Amino acid sequence: MTPSPGSPLPPPEERRRLREAASLTQAQVAVRVGVSRETVRAWENGRTTPRGQRREAYAHVLASLAEETAKKSARKSPEKSPEETEAQNAMGGRDMTVGQGAPERAGTAVRTAVPAADPTEAEAPPPEARAERPLSPAQAFDALYAFCAPALVRQTYLLTGRRELARESVERAFELAWQRWPEVACDPDPAGWVRATAYDFALSPWHRFRPRYRHPEPPPSNASDRALLNVLLELTPPQRRALLLYDGVGLDLPETAAETEATTPATANRLLNARAAVAARLPDLSDPTELHYRLAELASTERLRAAKPAVVRDGSERRARFWTRAAIAFTVALIGTTALTLRTAPTQYEPPVPPGETVLGVPPRVAPGPLSEKEQKLRAKLRAQMQGGPERLTPRAE
Template structure:
């Protein structure tokens, strides 16, 4: 199967009824659209509605994120963070037309974040499956570029149609179709079995069956309870709220301190001192010598008997 150009839309099977919550709902070759989970009225019991959504989607979402990452711990963390974020934004999620899709998009975004490469616990992959076919499929899937992997999982695994897949991956429909066909071609090179069906519909059904079998082999036995998710979400909200309030009070305090200590009028700063050269020495009488000082003392000590007069000599 030759890769298609990004500007062209290849022939793909139409799926108008796939709401998309699981890769494990239809193990047969003919794919059935998974049904959305039934939830209580959000206005009456938000916690019950959240718990119903969690119980119906958490295990499936864990299996999906494992196919994206190949790491169980990261998949569990992604599911927990996605549902914690959903509880923080529950008024928005409760009225969304597809709450499961809202949580799925949040879990996928967190699971495929490139920052996880810097975290040592999430660097190595988990041991591959023992079955050769499953091991080869998972290895080929993880070797795909992240955008191709997510597109293939949403379309052939979850069961979304092409416009829904394009919307969730934030790409155009032609680009999404190109990613899907290129991902199928890459899998066909690594796995000869997906290339055997003659039509795209049969190939999509076969990939759906294989991805479902691979996902069902991952037991979600260590997922936290919905109560723990809600408590953790509320605790995080309290911590962030307290941090925001503390930061706001700090800014207000610094502002008040600045207003109290700042000068009320402008004062011209003093010019820096400079060395002055070329000034002549100070003029005036010179410093008295010791003889001059003795004479002045002597004159000041004698009695004054009148002004001394010069008598002219008549002779």
Template sequence: MTQNPATPLPPPKERRRLRETASLTQAQVAERMGVSRETVRAWETGRTTPRGRKREAYAKMLNSLDQEAPVTEPQPERPAEVVDTPAPEPVPVPLPVEEPEPPRVPLTPAQAFDALYAFCAPALVRQAYLLTGRRELARESVERAFQVAWQRWPEVAVDRDPAGWVRAVAYEHALSPWHRFRPRHRHPEPPPPDSADRALLTALLKLPPSYRRTLLLYDGVGLGLAETAAETEASTPAAANRLLHAREALAARLPDLSDPAELRRRMTELASTGRLHAAKPPVVRFVGERRTVFWTRAAIAFTVAIIGATTFTVRVAPTHYEPPVPLGERVEGVPARVVQGSLSEEEVRLRDRLRTGMTAGPERLLPLSR
């Protein structure tokens, strides 16, 4: 499977000119494209560029506006009249004056985070549900991803695709293999009430995690093949093979889903049937800040414990080197120890005499000095 080249788009100034020529406002274009007015303004100023199906739809709309634009043909010059008549004075025609847009007030980090959360969180919860089949895990994954985004907000705020950044973190948390060791994972959640939805969810969960993620990004989210490969950290041929194998596996289990358009519709219906709600943005920010404070204090306590243990070791450690006591060596040539036997009567009397003579003998004489 080969990758289709990206749909060409006119320059940003040309995009705005085509819209103004068609007498359309940014709000009307945003309503047609299914995006916000700020997104259309970013497209026309060149700050961002649409991708995937949004890019194709935007290019198609601009092409239609270019074809519908009125073409002004040059008027032939009138021949000069013979009679010299005074030319009428030109009537000034007022030019349309564009009303200046009100100055944009920069958003605070909390307001920007809340806007991103309100825009992405509901859809991300439904996508995580298709990945895991568990409502609680889907909500937890999305909240955890936004908590990480709030902790690293200076990095996320300047990213080219903040929604893609959060989506990647949420998918990684949802597909983590460590969830199987949690007690909650041992108890399955109630399946969807409809039999067709249960069959589709079971077929999705039978796919390997990498195939499931690739299928959801391409057929569910609507990303292009190159963007899907980049987000799944795979090459474009590998992502194409995963997508083909995932579709074949689903078609083998559910033959009526062999059409990608029908599969996309059924996946959207399945994600919309469950009661999936995300927490409020202030709650997510508060929990993320508490988690950051907890781990910061834990790191400080661990560092203090290491410093204390090091100080105690330095205080009680010896200050000089004490060589170890060498092991005993065997000495050759020493006569064997003789065991004393029994004494004779004469030896016994001599021993007694020596013992008594030492204590009751004559007084010792002092040596004379010379």
């Protein structure tokens, strides 16, 4: 069936922009059209094109979204309800906070967004405000932090099963981002940069040697959430990461492979094995769409809060000062040791003392042997004499 000329569709980038401007997830658009979330994702990526009745329904949805966006732009006061904000920030994925086209939205937030009072409600301002209010590096960092940190803490919790480690991993990732801010600010996907850094720190095998992480944390109170988290933690770290990025965050397969630094076939095998393991333990989650909703629900159940961006920036600066001073102290100690060595070293060559040698012609020293007959007579004579010595002559007076 050929596409109907009466139902033109905008380019894939415009479809994605309209959905994000209306604060809708791919799953919500899929429900309106009557297709799966993966189908909407393929339409927005340009890999496939809707046809027939689906094309008509999709075109109608996009037209309604365009009208809503135009009305919001006319009012210049876009607002979100707390329920929509909480649902969008549950996982922070492409269907949630860091939505489809995360590099563009996160990059815009870094360059132009003004951080909101509530981190879960941070959003890029309209183009008029972007042109009028350039941000300082600290403000741009705070905007990126408010945009990504709350959802990233929840994602890291699903990755590790530890609340404190999740918060620590996100804070360390943003501390490193602040230290390398010129590089991160120019990155096409600053949110992905921070996410990859947080995941790497959270999955580090060195945490097992820390005393505070040798004992498990209390599991979720809900039995179904507890079962899902146990299944996730039983997966290998690469499988868990691939499943979270693809089915939780909403990245496509090539992006998941790139972020995990693996080939696309290897990432696909990890994803399939992870889904099979989850379906074997929890048959209700064999559907990827249901698994996506359950991951989002489990992430939003834990009320995990990240630190304030100012606290993270101060911590990053303190850590940088500490390591700078430590490097300076080590360098000074090394220079002092080298100077002391040069000062106490000999200034001329002193040949070593050779080992002793045997001198020819000198008889060896003989140990004392038995006494001869003459020596025995002399010894007897000496013993027979008076022990007090010879008599002394005393002079007499006449």
